[in-house]
Amino acid sequence: MRSLVTGGAGFIGSALVRHLVLDKGEDVLTIDALTYAGNLASLRPVEDQPNHRFLRADIRDHVAMEQAIADFRPDRIFHLAAESHVDRSITGAADFISTNILGTFTVLEAALGYWQGLASEAKAAFRLLHVSTDEVYGSLGEYGLFCEDSPYDPSSPYSASKAASDHLAKAWTRTYGLPVVVSNCSNNYGPYHFPEKLIPLAILNALAGEELPVYGKGENVRDWLFVEDHVRALDLIAARGKIGQTYNVGGRNERRNIDVVRQICAVLDRLVPDARGPRERLIRFVTDRPGHDARYAIDATRLEEELGWRAQENFDSGIERTVRWYLDNDWWWRPLRERYDGERLGLPAQPAGAG
DSSP states (O other), rough: OOOETTTTTTTHHHHHHHHHIIISOOOOEEEOOOTTTTGGGGGOOOOTTEEEEEEEETTTTTTHHHHHHHHHOOOOEOOOOOOOOHHHHHHOOHIIIIIIIHHHHHHHHHHHHHHTTTTTHHHHHHHEEEEGGGGGGGGOOOOOOTTTTOOOOOSSSSHHHHHHHHHHHHHHHHHHHHOOEEOOOOOOTTTOTTTHHHHHHHHHHHHHTTOOEEETTSEEEEEEEHHHHHHHHHHHHHOOOOOOEEEEEEOOOHHHHHHHHHHHHHHHHHHSSTTTTOOOGGGGEOOOOOOOBOOOOBBHHHHHHHOOOOOOHHHHHHHHHHHOOOOOOOHHHHHHHOOOOOOOOOOOOTTTOOO
16 A cells, blocks of 8 residues: 655644554655645654655645656545644645645646556556545534534634635535545644644643643534544545545543643642642633634534544543653754744734734
């Protein structure tokens, strides 16, 4: 099996690459532009593996994508490359529109040209998995779950750009017959997570004795999915998912943001006690971000019943593994903290003269 992974130096992408190369023994080509969240250090476990190669390229570069696909001749393409942080999209939407929409179009076009030239058996076996987010569905009320038929209702430039890319992926199946499958996942967490996101930010700020900013009153609810459970699902969806179908991937671990931060504090207090006292003292409530969705939760029934997937980690076990990984791997995150020190992102622009 030969798999091409776009965005393979990112958080989810690198976890997928490590799984395919080390656990599955597949031949893998990783493509990544190495923007701020792409990190070659996340691929260190596979860098010397003979069945892995890396190409630095931008998914918006049609010539590069076309050549990479033609040279590697993949059996399947996992498309994960994307700008992915809501807060950054608020103050820098252009990059999200360009990468997530135009970049996806470029990947689809390059894949289509390659697929159309395959012999019949290889053509029938080929798959492209477009990996997306539950944020395309907007915000849930207090009850209910997002299912694959939930209407799209994105709230941020990030989620709107991902919604557009989902529609493109499905249209390339309906119009051209390209064998595409789409996945939408809930919030991921785990090792190698860039330290601007809630969980790694809370871990590293708490370790450093710095403030733990929580939006609003921390009442926003997310369904948390351990990244290694997610990439097992992606591998399964690409192998056995129905062409043109969408599969939602969720961990069935709903938590309020404030409870996530408090649990991280409790785990750290147990593993590395702070002489100054419990780390909950560091929590600070800050003004909510614009368009902040109240609740996400995924119904993963289709994935569980049709393909037999089950999450192996609950939130308690997953957060323990995550905290321990950050304690044991400062070689990975310390260089990133020098570039990103935990400041708040996504603030609306201040008018001239505003304090």
